[in-house]
Amino acid sequence: MDLTEPPRRPRAESIVPMINVVFLLLIFFLMTSRLAQPDPFEVTPPTADLDAPLDAETTLYVDKTGRLSFDGQEGEAALAHLAQTSATEAVLQLRADSALEATTAAGLLRDLAAAGFSRVELVVSPK
Template sequence: MDLTDAPRRPRAESIVPMINVVFLLLIFFLMTSRLAQPDPFEVNPPEADLETPLDADATLYVDKAGRLSFDGQDGDAALARLAELASADAVLQLRADAELEAATAAGLLRDLSAAGFARVELVVSPK
């Protein structure tokens, strides 16, 4: 009669720690990544009492000096890129700085109208 213990099978390595590390890395990369394209420059919008939601197809950024930025393009290249997207029913969102001169804004609106935009929405901050 053989009373010795039966040989034990080697225990398989647990993959739970590896799964934990993968999930921690996933959470880290999701928290540190940027899901939206950053603004090209700081814009402080003017204040207004209007709280209508904006519905726009594209966003044009204008700083207080009148510098334009759209889709990675600056200045006249931004206007040319906008002209490619313009249509009769296209809505443009204008994120202009509060310190932008009115004459510069009026000239910009004239240029946008000539490019084919019939509707431009100005982004404002609530009072």
């Protein structure tokens, strides 16, 4: 009769701490990231032979009928909200549809100047 204890297997490493670290990193990256909002409506930008990068982070959308959208608000409410933002942002990115009439665009630029924006960048697509 053999009364010796059988040899013990080495205890496996626990992966629970590694799982905790992965979840903490996941939560950290989700909390610190900026998720992009989808475009409020379809805009077809005009074409140009210009490859200059855009400097603006604030974006105003204008469709072919002249409807405005900024930060989830539309129309006059978008302009009012944009006027509040103009104190912190010096450059505005304008995503206008290529079918937008020039008179409507000129009136909009006048309203943006009155709101405090001295520089507006028009988004175009390359030819």
